[in-house]
Amino acid sequence: MLISLDLQADIPIYVQLRAQIIEGIATGQLKPGDALPSVRQLAEDIGINMHTVNKTYNILKQDGFLLVHRQKGVVVNPDMLPRVTKEYVQQIHNDLRPMIVEAYCRGMTKKEFTQMCKDIFEDLKKGEAKS
Amino acid sequence: MLISLDLQADIPIYVQLRAQIIEGIATGQLKPGDALPSVRQLAEDIGINMHTVNKTYNILKQDGFLLVHRQKGVVVNPDMLPRVTKEYVQQIHNDLRPMIVEAYCRGMTKKEFTQMCKDIFEDLKKGEAKS
Amino acid sequence: MLISLDLQADIPIYVQLRAQIIEGIATGQLKPGDALPSVRQLAEDIGINMHTVNKTYNILKQDGFLLVHRQKGVVVNPDMLPRVTKEYVQQIHNDLRPMIVEAYCRGMTKKEFTQMCKDIFEDLKKGEAKS
Amino acid sequence: MLISLDLQADIPIYVQLRAQIIEGIATGQLKPGDALPSVRQLAEDIGINMHTVNKTYNILKQDGFLLVHRQKGVVVNPDMLPRVTKEYVQQIHNDLRPMIVEAYCRGMTKKEFTQMCKDIFEDLKKGEAKS
DNA sequence: GTGGTCTAGACCACG
DNA sequence: GTGGTCTAGACCACC
Numbered sequence: 001m002l003i004s005l006d007l008q009a010d011i012p013i014y015v016q017l018r019a020q021i022i023e024g025i026a027t028g029q030l031k032p033g034d035a036l037p038s039v040r041q042l043a044e045d046i047g048i049n050m051h052t053v054n055k056t057y058n059i060l061k062q063d064g065f066l067l068v069h070r071q072k073g074v075v076v077n078p079d080m081l082p083r084v085t086k087e088y089v090q091q092i093h094n095d096l097r098p099m100i101v102e103a104y105c106r107g108m109t110k111k112e113f114t115q116m117c118k119d120i121f122e123d124l125k126k127g128e129a130k131s
Numbered sequence: 132m133l134i135s136l137d138l139q140a141d142i143p144i145y146v147q148l149r150a151q152i153i154e155g156i157a158t159g160q161l162k163p164g165d166a167l168p169s170v171r172q173l174a175e176d177i178g179i180n181m182h183t184v185n186k187t188y189n190i191l192k193q194d195g196f197l198l199v200h201r202q203k204g205v206v207v208n209p210d211m212l213p214r215v216t217k218e219y220v221q222q223i224h225n226d227l228r229p230m231i232v233e234a235y236c237r238g239m240t241k242k243e244f245t246q247m248c249k250d251i252f253e254d255l256k257k258g259e260a261k262s
Numbered sequence: 263m264l265i266s267l268d269l270q271a272d273i274p275i276y277v278q279l280r281a282q283i284i285e286g287i288a289t290g291q292l293k294p295g296d297a298l299p300s301v302r303q304l305a306e307d308i309g310i311n312m313h314t315v316n317k318t319y320n321i322l323k324q325d326g327f328l329l330v331h332r333q334k335g336v337v338v339n340p341d342m343l344p345r346v347t348k349e350y351v352q353q354i355h356n357d358l359r360p361m362i363v364e365a366y367c368r369g370m371t372k373k374e375f376t377q378m379c380k381d382i383f384e385d386l387k388k389g390e391a392k393s
Numbered sequence: 394m395l396i397s398l399d400l401q402a403d404i405p406i407y408v409q410l411r412a413q414i415i416e417g418i419a420t421g422q423l424k425p426g427d428a429l430p431s432v433r434q435l436a437e438d439i440g441i442n443m444h445t446v447n448k449t450y451n452i453l454k455q456d457g458f459l460l461v462h463r464q465k466g467v468v469v470n471p472d473m474l475p476r477v478t479k480e481y482v483q484q485i486h487n488d489l490r491p492m493i494v495e496a497y498c499r500g501m502t503k504k505e506f507t508q509m510c511k512d513i514f515e516d517l518k519k520g521e522a523k524s
Numbered sequence: 525g526t527g528g529t530c531t532a533g534a535c536c537a538c539g
Numbered sequence: 540g541t542g543g544t545c546t547a548g549a550c551c552a553c554c
Contacts, residue, residue: 010552012529019229026236038541049531054542062324065236070400070539071441073541084237093247095230098150099223100251105157105196106215110252114245116224120231121241138332143553179333180554272537274544281491288498300526311546316527327498332554335526346499355509357492360412361485362513367419367458368477372514376507378486382493383503405538442539531549538541 001029003046013048017056025065025076027127033078036066132160134177144179148187156196156207158258164209167197263291265308275310279318287327287338289389295340298328394422396439406441410449418458418469420520426471429459 001024005016024030036042039057043050057074060066064082069075082088103113132155136147155161167173170188174181188205191197195213200206213219234244263286267278286292298304301319305312319336322328326344331337344350365375394417398409417423429435432450436443450467453459457475462468475481496506 014529019232022229022236023232026232040541051532052530055529057542067401068403068542070406070541082237084234084239084243088237089247092230092234093251096248097251098153099226100248101150101154101157101255103215103223104252104255105153106213106219108215110249112215113252114248116220116227117231117245117248118241120224120228121235121244124232124235139329141330144332145553183554186553276544281494284491284498285494288494302526313547314545317544319527330527332526344499346496346501346505350499351509354492354496355513358510359513360415361488362510363412363416363419363517365477365485366514366517367415368475368481370477372511374477375514376510378482379489379493379507379510380503382486382490383497383506386494386497407538445539448538526553527551528553529549529551532547534544534546536542536544538543 003042005046005048007048013052014056014059017046017048017053018059021056021060022065023124023127025081026124030076032076032081034076035069035072036074036076038073134173136177136179144183145187145190148177148179148184149190152187152191153196156212157255161207163207163212165207166200166203167205167207169204265304267308267310269310275314276318276321279308279310279315280321283318283322284327285386287343288386292338294338294343296338297331297334298336298338300335396435398439398441406445407449407452410439410441410446411452414449414453415458418474419517423469425469425474427469428462428465429467429469431466 003017003020005013005020007013009016021030021036030036036057037045039050039053043053057066061068061074064077064080066074067077100113134148134151136144136151138144140147152161152167161167167188168176170181170184174184188197192199192205195208195211197205198208231244265279265282267275267282269275271278283292283298292298298319299307301312301315305315319328323330323336326339326342328336329339362375396410396413398406398413400406402409414423414429423429429450430438432443432446436446450459454461454467457470457473459467460470493506
């Protein structure tokens with residue numbers, strides 16, 4: 001699986017890495033039960049510090065995407081991946097609102113915005129089909 | 132205009148304040164040419180540091196939402212509010228993508244997501260109508 | 263508030279520190295809304311590394327005991343302290359069971375065990391009364 | 394006797410295995426003098442590393458639950474199972490205290506907590522009766 | 525000043 | 540070998 005980070009961006013590395021791993025799961029490149037690289041291995045591969053990878057893994061563990069198997073190391077949760085909970089909807093709504101407010105203020109129409117969302121969804125599904 | 136900040140959220144105050152002012156513009160509570168409170172005044176009113184208000188105003192000036200009027204002080208740009216630029220589309224796309232990836236991974240459908248967006252748009256328009 | 267850690271024990275420092283802070287909240291030495299020392303300050307006071315304190319604070323944040331107020335720093339959650347959730351009951355049950363199994367196996371009676379628990383409860387309430 | 398381990402839990406395997414064997418003794422599935430499977434055999438049966446089983450047996454030997462019989466191999470101590478020593482009381486108290494402190498802090502009453510303990514005791518006795 | 529992030533290097537428990 | 544923990548020291552964003 002390919003990881004692409006922008007170490008110069010103002011988004012923390014661990015947040016970018018988290019997003020990349022979730023994308024891997026979303027597109028089926030990482031399937032439930034699959035083992036991930038060790039923290040040290042992945043850190044070396046992408047040229048960042050071990051602790052940064054560790055932080056990402058820990059957050060994803062807490063989210064329920066990953067868990068530590070005592071024999072296989074870190075694996076994608078084989079039993080139940082996180083679903084859309086009430087809290088998650090609340091959170092995503094809170095994140096979405098200011099974005100939409102500004103888009104609206106700049107004159108973007110509802111249609112344009114939702115089309116953008118749909119395009120991203122379609123892009124994802126294409127990635128999934130390929131994998 | 133009512134400003135509501137959450138000092139316990141993990142979103143910087145200046146970002147929240149920026150969003151609130153943009154929302155004021157979006158809903159018509161702040162119209163082009165309207166004057167905003169002075170930095171000191173607003174800081175005192177909402178109980179935050181003067182520098183934070185200043186930072187917000189500066190960013191909004193740079194964005195093109197606000198500008199300095201010789202007599203009235205800081206006002207909502209009376210000539211032309213910011214529109215949907217290419218850079219803006221790029222930025223919003225970059226922000227939107229990881230959100231959608233996670234939503235998709237959690238099993239949220241394209242329809243559910245776009246409906247959520249539409250609801251927020253509608254909510255905004257209602258606010259606009261009332262004001 | 264007095265913090266007492268055993269740096270030689272095989273219990274991680276951050277776990278001990280977490281327990282001590284919860285004890286502070288339980289006994290009323292730390293009340294909702296109270297500010298805690300900064301990570302650097304507390305680390306220096308008790309002679310451990312900043313990151314260890316930070317880890318403790320982060321876990322307690324996640325648990326809902328603490329939160330970061332952008333003006334006051336880290337504070338005891340002023341709104342709602344964590345309660346007994348279903349998951350918490352499950353977890354405490356899982357922790358308790360092997361302890362009781364061994365106690366039972368060693369011939370400790372139900373009465374002796376519960377008396378021990380009661381003693382600890384009483385001890386806590388005394389501490390609370392004093393504070 | 395059934396051994397159930399959770400390789401994804403954050404409790405070391407050898408600790409879980411130790412608890413399971415003690416539970417076997419507590420419920421009478423393993424009686425004083427009974428032989429346990431060989432290290433290799435048990436490791437293979439439950440799919441874990443031989444060293445892990447070995448470690449568990451060694452700890453249980455040191456605790457006094459098991460000992461090595463010349464002919465039968467590792468057996469449940471036929472003479473005297475470990476009792477409630479002063480050190481054991483001290484240790485269990487130290488383990489129990491932080492659990493009770495947090496439970497108390499979350500609003501669990503003394504009665505609720507002790508009832509939980511009693512339930513576990515009763516559950517154990519039921520298991521013992523059946524065996 | 526605060527917390528947040530990242531790096532570097534070390535030791536240990538576990539399997 | 541793995542992850543978990545702790546230390547040390549640094550830079551940055553925020554207020």
